[in-house]
Amino acid sequence: xxxxTQPDIHITVSEGASLELRCNYSYGATPYLFWYVQSPxxxxxxxxxxxxxxxxxxxxxxxxxxxxxxxxxxxxxKPSVHWSDAAEYFCAVxxxxxxxxxxxxxxxxLLVRP
Amino acid sequence: xxxxxxxxxxxxxxxxxEVILRCVPISNHLYFxxxxxxLGQKVEFLVSFxxxxxxxxxxxxxxxxxxxxxxxxxxxLKIRSTKLEDSAMYFCASSDRRLAEAFFGQGTRxxxx
Numbered sequence: 001x002x003x004x005t006q007p008d009i010h011i012t013v014s015e016g017a018s019l020e021l022r023c024n025y026s027y028g029a030t031p032y033l034f035w036y037v038q039s040p041x042x043x044x045x046x047x048x049x050x051x052x053x054x055x056x057x058x059x060x061x062x063x064x065x066x067x068x069x070x071x072x073x074x075x076x077x078k079p080s081v082h083w084s085d086a087a088e089y090f091c092a093v094x095x096x097x098x099x100x101x102x103x104x105x106x107x108x109x110l111l112v113r114p
Numbered sequence: 115x116x117x118x119x120x121x122x123x124x125x126x127x128x129x130x131x132e133v134i135l136r137c138v139p140i141s142n143h144l145y146f147x148x149x150x151x152x153l154g155q156k157v158e159f160l161v162s163f164x165x166x167x168x169x170x171x172x173x174x175x176x177x178x179x180x181x182x183x184x185x186x187x188x189x190x191l192k193i194r195s196t197k198l199e200d201s202a203m204y205f206c207a208s209s210d211r212r213l214a215e216a217f218f219g220q221g222t223r224x225x226x227x
Contacts, residue, residue, distance in 0.1 A: 032213050043118075043205060044157070044218040090157060094213040100145065100162035100170040102216065107156060 002027040004093050006105035013081050014113045019075040021108050023091030025053065032094035033074040034102065035065055047089075051096075055064045061085070086112045116140040118219035120206050124226045127196055135191045135208030135222045146189045147207040147216060148181065151173070151220065163189065164212070196226045 013019050022111045025031060032051050036044040048059025057065040065076045074091060090108045092102040119138040127133050139146050149161040161171045163181050180192045189208075193200055203223050207216040 034215075038220075043220040044207075046215055046217070049215055092157075096213055100164070100212055101147070101159035101172070102149075102213075103147075103159070104157040 002031060002093050002095050002099075002103050004091050004103050004105035006089075006091055006108050008108045009106070010109045010111065012111040012113060015083050019076075019078045019081045019085070019110070021089050021091075021110070023074045023076065023105060024072050025071065025074065025091075025093045026077045027093060027095060029097065030069065032096050033065075033067060033097075034092040034094070035059065035063070035074075035076050036092060036104075037087050038090065038107075044090065047076070075103075081087050081110075081112055082114065083112045086110055116217070118206055118208055118217050120204075120219035120222050122222060123220065124223045124225070126227060129198060129226055130195050133193050133196055134223065135188045135193075135204050135206075135224070137191075137219055138187050139189055139206065139208030140210075140217055141187070143208035143210050143217075145169075145209045145212055145214075145216075146181075146183070147209075148191045149205045149207065149218075150202040151205065151221075152199075152202045160191070160204075193224075196224075198226050200224060201226045 005024045034045040034049045050067045088107045090107045091105040121136045151157045160182040161175045162169045178194045203221040205221045206219045209216045
């Protein structure tokens with residue numbers, strides 16, 4: 001069965017600093033991978049997704065993520081964080097050959113220092 | 115931009131009562147989902163629905179839960195006899211293909227007292 005680990009519960013960065021949020025997955029083949037963002041009291045918004053092809057994917061709001069098969073990782077990055085990026089970020093994995101569901105990680109809460 | 119709409123945004127119900135959570139998925143989507151998020155916890159899959167039937171459900175989705183697409187636009191989640199532990203944010207989502215980008219609604223916060 002697939003699983004997702006987000007090892008950092010909280011991360012605090014200064015505005016303008018770079019950001020990397022970690023995500024590791026467990027799945028026997030190449031999964032579908034997603035990053036979602038949830039602002040307080042809001043729903044989930046898709047930042048980016050990886051299905052196949054180029055392992056570096058670009059998303060909305062200046063985010064990107066890199067799929068590394070050898071490390072079973074799909075880390076989210078942003079070169080310069082804005083105060084409005086403060087939110088909770090969820091990595092999710094789907095099993096394209098066997099399932100309809102997404103398995104979510106436990107989330108990383110991003111705090112941005114002025 | 116098309117969006118998934120959920121109503122109500124917040125519902126308070128007494129333990130043992132039935133609740134129906136409503137969702138209007140994006141109009142050309144074919145796959146529909148319910149997820150829930152207990153406060154402070156991860157988002158959990160409940161059920162997926164395709165071609166007018168359940169395609170997959172989780173262990174959480176027991177006999178107290180049911181889903182329905184009563185017409186061409188609505189997608190509902192019914193909890194027959196609510197328990198305190200059903201208190202959570204419930205998210206509806208839809209996609210045009212299996213495991214394609216799922217668009218989530220804003221959620222319904224269910225509080226069981």
